Amino acid sequence: xxxxxxxxxxxxxxxxxxxxxxxxxxxxxxxxxxxxxxxxxxxxxxxxxxxxxxxxxxxxxxxxxxxxxxxxxxxxxxxxxxxxxxxxxxxxxxxxxxxxxxxxxxxxxxxxxxxxxxxxxxxxxxxxxxxxxxxxxxxxxxxxxxxxxxxxxxxxxxxxxxxxxxxxxxxxxxxxxxxxxxxxxxxxxxxxxxxxxxxxxxxxxxxxxxxxxxxxxxxxxxxxxxxxxxxxxxxxxxxxxxxxxxxxxxxxxxxxxxxxxxxxxxxxxxxxxxxxxxxxxxxxxxxxxxxxxxxxxxxxxxxxxxxxxxxxxxxxxxxxxxxxxxxxxxxxxxxxxxxxxxxxxxxxxxxxx
Numbered sequence: 205x206x207x208x209x210x211x212x213x214x215x216x217x218x219x220x221x222x223x224x225x226x227x228x229x230x231x232x233x234x235x236x237x238x239x240x241x242x243x244x245x246x247x248x249x250x251x252x253x254x255x256x257x258x259x260x261x262x263x264x265x266x267x268x269x270x271x272x273x274x275x276x277x278x279x280x281x282x283x284x285x286x287x288x289x290x291x292x293x294x295x296x297x298x299x300x301x302x303x304x305x306x307x308x309x310x311x312x313x314x315x316x317x318x319x320x321x322x323x324x325x326x327x328x329x330x331x332x333x334x335x336x337x338x339x340x341x342x343x344x345x346x347x348x349x350x351x352x353x354x355x356x357x358x359x360x361x362x363x364x365x366x367x368x369x370x371x372x373x374x375x376x377x378x379x380x381x382x383x384x385x386x387x388x389x390x391x392x393x394x395x396x397x398x399x400x401x402x403x404x405x406x407x408x409x410x411x412x413x414x415x416x417x418x419x420x421x422x423x424x425x426x427x428x429x430x431x432x433x434x435x436x437x438x439x440x441x442x443x444x445x446x447x448x449x450x451x452x453x454x455x456x457x458x459x460x461x462x463x464x465x466x467x468x469x470x471x472x473x474x475x476x477x478x479x480x481x482x483x484x485x486x487x488x489x490x491x492x493x494x495x496x497x498x499x500x501x502x503x504x505x506x507x508x509x510x511x512x513x514x515x516x517x518x519x520x521x522x523x524x525x526x527x528x529x530x531x532x533x534x535x536x537x538x539x540x541x542x543x544x545x546x547x548x549x550x551x552x553x554x555x556x557x
Contacts, residue, residue, distance in 0.1 A: 241519065247400040392540040419435065433451075443505070
């Protein structure tokens with residue numbers, strides 16, 4: 205009886221411990237998500253840093269080069285795109301009303317997107333808080349902005365530290381498993397790392413490709429606000445499956461404000477770019493970086509969105525890639541060394557380094 209009681213007590217403690225761990229992770233899901241995002245970013249940068257390191261560039265300098273390049277791309281985007289986008293927003297709104305009566309008149313006399321925007325502004329103005337509440341609202345906005353900056357800093361700090369600590373962490377993990385399993389665990393680790401890195405680099409390429417091609421296509425067709433729509437279509441590529449559908453619907457809707465022909469041209473342009481992605485860019489250039497079927501991606505995006513919230517959809521594909529790889533190795537008994545290593549932008553030896 206004593207032995208049975210001890211086993212029952214141990215089982216109870218294990219269950220309680222698992223439940224407590226799950227609850228703790230749920231409470232810390234924002235921190236865990238940011239940490240995981242940092243690991244994904246590090247996986248994307250690591251082949252480039254290792255490529256530079258093989259040419260006698262210190263890893264710290266290689267990391268700095270990547271971060272400076274990222275900052276340069278953001279600055280270039282702000283310099284080239286934002287002023288033109290602001291001008292197009294101004295053209296969309298025309299003369300901005302400066303009084304309530306002028307806003308009411310402009311809303312009644314407008315059509316299309318301009319009417320929608322002005323109507324939304326009118327509703328917002330109707331729900332403005334009292335003057336006493338503005339101070340509290342400004343504090344809340346400032347606090348949220350500060351939290352976003354802290355989250356960005358934390359994510360890129362994790363990515364930087366992981367570049368230097370990854371190999372040490374890998375050795376620690378391998379030391380915890382039996383000698384017979386070390387090669388399998390190590391190969392699984394490397395395969396997941398390669399998939400995550402290839403996914404991020406592939407997404408960045410797709411965003412740039414879609415934004416550039418569709419912006420030029422919309423400009424040639426005569427779609428209003430072509431630059432805004434092209435950049436929007438590129439950015440929403442981050443959201444799998446749903447993003448391209450939203451981009452197509454918005455492009456057609458904006459095209460209808462000009463004519464049915466422009467709307468049809470916008471829809472055909474989005475469809476053509478999508479087919480180009482599916483049959484040429486993704487298979488030939490990206491090489492199915494994470495190896496997930498569209499159905500798995502759709503289920504992953506939906507599940508993550510329902511369980512954690514919309515912002516976590518950005519991590520749906522990386523999470524699914526990790527889980528599918530683990531299932532392949534643990535359940536289906538696949539050898540990770542035999543799996544094709546994604547080599548996007550870098551040769552296989554650099555991706556596996």
